[in-house]
Amino acid sequence: MTEEEPRLSAREMIDRLAPALSLRTRIRAVAALLAGLAGTVFTTALWWSEPGPLPGRTYLAFxxxxxxxxxxxxxxxxxxxRRVPLFATEQVIAAWIALVASTVTTAVVAVVAAQRGTGLGLALVVGGxxxxxxxxxxxxxxGRRAALLRRMRELTGGTGEA
Structure with a gap:
C-alpha cells in the first residue's frame, strides 16, 4: 500500500512557493531601516545641538x-x-511615504522661500x-498590487484580499 500525499489548495501552493521575503526585498528593508534610524539620529542630534530659541518654522522642519x-x-x-507574500503591499506603502514626504517638504520649502522672497520658483520646480x-x-x-491580487484570485478562485 502506498500512502497518498495530501492535496494542496492553490492558496497553500502559493504560500509554499514564496514563504519568506526575497533577498532583494530584505536588502531594501534593511536599507530603509538603517537610513531611517541614521536620519532620525542625525536630525534629532542636530536639532538638540542648535543654540538658543529657534524660529517656529525651524522646529516644524526638524x-x-x-x-x-x-x-x-x-x-x-x-x-x-513579514514572513508571508506581500503582493506588492510594501511597494504601495513605500510609495505613499515618499509621496507624503515629498509633498510636505515641498510645501515647507515653498513657504520658507516665499517668506524670504527668494527662489520660490526653483523650490516649486524641484519639489514638483x-x-x-x-x-x-x-x-x-x-497597479502592480492590483495585478498580483487579480492573479491570486484567478489561481485560488476566491475573492480574498492579502
Missing amino acids: ALFTVFCLAWAGYGGWLLT LFVAAALVLAVRAH
Whole structure:
C-alpha cells in the first residue's frame, strides 16, 4: 500500500512557493531601516545641538524630518518582520511615504522661500519633480498590487484580499 500525499489548495501552493521575503526585498528593508534610524539620529542630534530659541518654522522642519525618518525606519522594521507574500503591499506603502514626504517638504520649502522672497520658483520646480516622481511610483505600485491580487484570485478562485 502506498500512502497518498495530501492535496494542496492553490492558496497553500502559493504560500509554499514564496514563504519568506526575497533577498532583494530584505536588502531594501534593511536599507530603509538603517537610513531611517541614521536620519532620525542625525536630525534629532542636530536639532538638540542648535543654540538658543529657534524660529517656529525651524522646529516644524526638524519635527517633520524626524517623523519622515521614523516612518522609513518603521517601514523597514515592518518589512523585515513579514514572513508571508506581500503582493506588492510594501511597494504601495513605500510609495505613499515618499509621496507624503515629498509633498510636505515641498510645501515647507515653498513657504520658507516665499517668506524670504527668494527662489520660490526653483523650490516649486524641484519639489514638483520629487512629488511627480513619487506619484508615478505610487500609481505603479498600486497597479502592480492590483495585478498580483487579480492573479491570486484567478489561481485560488476566491475573492480574498492579502
